[in-house]
Amino acid sequence: MMNKPIIFALPGNEALAHSLIVSLKAEKGEAEIRRFPDGESYIKVKSDLTDKDAILVCTLHQPDDKLLSLYFFCNTLKDFGAKKITLIAPYLAYMRQDKLFNPGECITSELFAKLISSLVDKLITIDPHLHRRTGLDEIYSIPTQVLHVATLISLWIKENLTNAVLIGPDSESEQWVSAVAKAADSKYLILEKTRRSDNEVTIKVPEVVQPDLHTPVLVDDIISTGITMAETIKQLIKTGYRSPVCIGVHGIFATNAYERLLKSGADRVITTNTIPHPTNQIAIDELIRTALQ
Numbered sequence: 001m002m003n004k005p006i007i008f009a010l011p012g013n014e015a016l017a018h019s020l021i022v023s024l025k026a027e028k029g030e031a032e033i034r035r036f037p038d039g040e041s042y043i044k045v046k047s048d049l050t051d052k053d054a055i056l057v058c059t060l061h062q063p064d065d066k067l068l069s070l071y072f073f074c075n076t077l078k079d080f081g082a083k084k085i086t087l088i089a090p091y092l093a094y095m096r097q098d099k100l101f102n103p104g105e106c107i108t109s110e111l112f113a114k115l116i117s118s119l120v121d122k123l124i125t126i127d128p129h130l131h132r133r134t135g136l137d138e139i140y141s142i143p144t145q146v147l148h149v150a151t152l153i154s155l156w157i158k159e160n161l162t163n164a165v166l167i168g169p170d171s172e173s174e175q176w177v178s179a180v181a182k183a184a185d186s187k188y189l190i191l192e193k194t195r196r197s198d199n200e201v202t203i204k205v206p207e208v209v210q211p212d213l214h215t216p217v218l219v220d221d222i223i224s225t226g227i228t229m230a231e232t233i234k235q236l237i238k239t240g241y242r243s244p245v246c247i248g249v250h251g252i253f254a255t256n257a258y259e260r261l262l263k264s265g266a267d268r269v270i271t272t273n274t275i276p277h278p279t280n281q282i283a284i285d286e287l288i289r290t291a292l293q
């Protein structure tokens with residue numbers, strides 16, 4: 001482990017930072033981060049950083065609102081003596097625009113990776129949306145460490161559900177659904193999704209004999225608008241399944257996504273705490289602590 005790291009939280013990340021400070025017996029980084037009335041940022045690092053390795057906890061949903069503070073903060077840490085900065089971003093944004101879908105588009109995942117690589121020395125994250133990429137090192141030029149929650153999710157399923165059948169809404173989800181199913185000793189089913197626009201998807205559910213015998217557990221990496229899961233829930237119920245339990249690794253819950261899932265017939269919605277939300281029931285703290293040791 002690094003020598004006595006000092007751990008800072010960007011606003012909204014205090015709970016995870018606190019848990020890491022306690023479990024690692026690390027120093028709590030003191031800083032003032034606030035906005036002026038005109039919306040500009042004020043940053044002041046109060047801790048002595050001379051020759052210290054800094055760990056910065058900042059999950060990156062709604063990234064555009066956070067990037068400038070992150071840029072100012074990382075540069076200030078370095079200006080005041082931090083030897084090395086490790087960014088803990090349990091949710092890593094901008095992973096989905098990973099190719100040119102239409103001429104003229106920006107491949108944001110590449111530029112975002114370039115920017116983060118210029119700010120910190122190492123990145124630790126949880127299950128990033130690696131769809132067409134085999135690893136973060138394809139776009140990040142700093143060392144990266146990817147942690148996986150499949151075992152934690154399967155443990156939650158084993159402890160809380162009986163006769164679960166895991167369901168992934170699309171081929172992209174197969175990588176995590178199959179890993180969770182394997183660890184939970186459950187069967188799994190991957191559906192066919194066609195995304196028509198940001199707000200419209202169609203899902204095809206195959207006919208299954210006696211679907212109501214199982215507890216359907218929908219598993220996906222990201223719940224953003226909730227449209228993928230909501231549409232899947234509706235189709236599953238139409239096919240004769242019971243109300244599914246919905247598990248998302250990263251619960252972004254854009255606008256009314258959570259209410260949308262409950263209205264569509266979800267039995268319950270469960271997420272990990274990569275993004276703080278009332279649905280957090282699977283804690284990633286220990287996973288990160290171990291990675292830092």
Ligand code: R5P
Binds near residue numbers: 222
């Ligand atoms: C797809 O690429 C992802 O794995 C998720 O299925 C998707 O991001 C969910 O988005 P939404 O909640 O907006 O349908």
